[in-house]
Amino acid sequence: MKEFGYERAFDVSGAVAVLGADPDARFLGGGTNLVDLMKAGVERPARLVDVRELPLGRVESTEDGGLRVGATVTNSELAAHPDVRRRYPALTQAVLAGASGQLRNMATVGGNLLQRTRCGYFTDVSKPCNKRVPGSGCPAIKGEHRNHAILGASEACVAVHPSDMGVALAAFDAVVHYETAEGAGELALADFYLPVGSTPHLETALPAGALITGITLPPAPVAAHSRYRKVRERASYAFAIGSVAAALDVHDGVVRDVRLAFGAVASRPWRARAAERALIGGPADETAFAAAADAELAAAEPLPQNAYKVTLLRNLVVAQLTELTQEAAR
Template sequence: MREFDYRRALDVPGAVALLDAVPHARYLGGGTNLVDLMKAGVERPERLVDVRELPLDRIEPSPDGGLLIGATVTNSDLAAHPEVRRRYPALSQAVLAGASGQLRNMATVGGNLLQRTRCAYFTDLTRPCNKRIPDSGCSARTGEHHNHAILGASAHCVATHPSDMAVALAALDAVVSYQTADRPGELALADFYLPVGSTPHRETALPPGALITGVTLPAAPVATVSRYRKVRERASYAFAIGSVAAALDVQDGVVRDVRLALGAVASRPWRARTAERALLGRPADAAEFAAAADAELAAAEPLRDNAYKVTLVRNLIVAVLTELTEESAR
């Protein structure tokens, strides 16, 4: 690991100033992703600004009846919070599915949103990777890609976003708050992650030097009947090969409201808006769920070895929505 400067910030303006003072600096939360990338030589910051002591570690009601989640709240505290479990169960389930207990104790909400892909070529400095070195090429397209993107990819990158938490936040219409040297700002999670396009190294719409300060979950009655389901290649401590976060409101056998997001299928959490539109006002049954899933996945462009994800995700959508329908009927 290369030598770097380390500073601990005690307030938000101080953290932003410490980062702005050095050209190549990074904020450090739990370090569960960044430190690994530093060891691999992918990240080479000149300064780390430790933000764990900032007063951003609370979960509290928002003015509109939702929840405000501070950026330094640990994943363990987020998953265990009574209001998260009661009002947004899919979020608690997603966080618990995301890593080992030891990692959840360290990882923060802000850091989770900014974790980078687990594509093996991204961390292999001997192989081309457009996300690591722009315009160098994408080794995954013709290499090992069985767990890569089927939606929203491009000729420049087929990597997937690794976060489970972000998939649930996408389904729940979360809003990310941040602070720059000039002003505070907000980004809907739907706008937070950039399409991969020809610039896969540009992953978020955050302004340069911005510090994530929190996430707001809007009040949403539909979210109380929600679920996160993850499929992985081993029983624990593995990244998804496909996942679904869903919330469903069924009245008299008809879908009145639905939220649906997919994980491990794109470079960002994939909000399944085509499927949502197809379901609104329709009967809540397996045939309709399958038709909506097919409409969403019609845009899929699988590679040589990952076409299985189309069937896997289709079946996941049907299964999770069916379970939520049965839960609503109790």
């Protein structure tokens, strides 16, 4: 493990200034991903800037009825917050599905958004990987890819994003706020993660040296009727092989509003907009739910070992939306 410097930041402008002066520095939140990557030799920062003491640890309502979540809020705090549990239950469920209790107590919201893939070729520095060493190749395509992407991948990379929280945030149109030396900025989560293309090492649209300061969830009445379901290879703490965040508003058997996002199938949380368009204004029944899932998954390009994910996601969508419909009828 490479030696590194360490300092603690107490104000946002000071934290941003450090990275402006030292591009080899990294911000440190809970460290639940970064420290692991440092141990493996994937990340080799010259300095860590601890941001946990920054005044970014609150969850509060916005004037328009949404929520603002500070970047240093821990995953445990986010999942337990009464407004999150009541107004965005799928977000609570996603966070609780995301890791062990010990990790949730340390991991931060800002860090969760920036966590990197758990692809075995990425985390093994003895192997080539375009995400780690651009131009070196993607051995997963012809190697082990059972848990890799079926949507939005490319010949350069088939890794998936590991976040559960991010899937729920994608479903509810979250906005990421950040600070740079030039001032504050924001990115819709839909624009935050970059397409893989030929540059998988470029993962987000954050400007260089930017510090995530928080996220905003816009008001979404449909989010109160939501759930998150994660499928994994073992019941204990494990990353998803497929997941769905779903929210549904049904009136007189007709879908008035719906939100769908998939996890563990792409390099970023995947908003299922084709499925949503297929459902709005139509019947809330299993046939329609299956057709909507098929409309979204028509773009899937599975590899030999992960074609099962197409069927898995289809079944998850139907099950989630059927359960939400039944709940609404009670």
